Amino acid sequence: MWTAHKFGPVQVWQSDRLAEGGGHNVALHVGDHPARVHTYRQALRRQLPQEPLWLHQVHGSRCVYAPNALYHEAADAAWSDHTCQPLAVMTADCLAVALWSERSVAVAHAGWRGLVAGVLEQTLAAMGGATQAWLSPCIGRECFEVGQEVLDAAVASDPGAESAFRPLGGGQYWADLPALAVRRLQAMHVEVINPRPPCTLCDPQRWYSHRGSGGRAGRLATLIWRDLIF
Ligand SMILES: [Zn+2]
Numbered sequence: 290m291w292t293a294h295k296f297g298p299v300q301v302w303q304s305d306r307l308a309e310g311g312g313h314n315v316a317l318h319v320g321d322h323p324a325r326v327h328t329y330r331q332a333l334r335r336q337l338p339q340e341p342l343w344l345h346q347v348h349g350s351r352c353v354y355a356p357n358a359l360y361h362e363a364a365d366a367a368w369s370d371h372t373c374q375p376l377a378v379m380t381a382d383c384l385a386v387a388l389w390s391e392r393s394v395a396v397a398h399a400g401w402r403g404l405v406a407g408v409l410e411q412t413l414a415a416m417g418g419a420t421q422a423w424l425s426p427c428i429g430r431e432c433f434e435v436g437q438e439v440l441d442a443a444v445a446s447d448p449g450a451e452s453a454f455r456p457l458g459g460g461q462y463w464a465d466l467p468a469l470a471v472r473r474l475q476a477m478h479v480e481v482i483n484p485r486p487p488c489t490l491c492d493p494q495r496w497y498s499h500r501g502s503g504g505r506a507g508r509l510a511t512l513i514w515r516d517l518i519f
Pocket residue numbers: 428429430431432488489490491492
């Protein structure tokens with residue numbers, strides 16, 4: 290099902306996997322039956338003002354301008370200053386960040402690789418800044434075990450990022466993915482509406498989790514668009 294969050298004219302929709310028949314995977318690349326994915330995408334489309342812009346996500350930092358973007362273009366973020374144009378990002382443990390200002394909306398796929406590659410900075414530069422952000426469900430700080438290389442990469446691009454890691458011993462850490470994103474957003478003067486989103490790994494009935502499923506998870510979707518206000 291979908292949960293709609295409204296912030297004035299801005300709509301942020303989050304999917305989960307609570308569906309009759311156990312469906313609600315939006316991704317075509319995860320081994321699910323294509324007809325089933327298309328049926329679900331069509332049911333979604335009927336509730337939206339336009340077909341969403343789906344990206345071919347590559348854990349990078351590129352942000353495309355949605356009115357000029359190709360369907361399934363290789364990018365990890367999209368922005369738009371048009372009304373009624375839903376932008377979509379798919380995740381399963383990674384974080385999706387929905388961003389908006391008075392005139393623009395954007396959504397970014399922000400796992401740790403995207404964060405250290407600068408996907409949030411690229412997106413904010415492209416859209417001309419944002420005032421607020423909403424964070425999707427993602428793997429939580431009690432569940433996201435990472436190696437030294439993740440801490441090193443995070444600190445290299447954000448010197449204070451060490452505060453988002455707790456040592457586990459043996460060169461392993463618990464990483465706080467939302468906190469890594471919040472640090473970067475606050476540095477760019479963006480207010481985060483929900484800095485503690487739910488953990489995907491902790492609630493496998495509700496969310497898809499890449500780590501919780503041995504890499505065979507479906508994908509959740511996060512959508513944002515601005516409604517036309519008369
Ligand atoms: Zn958890």
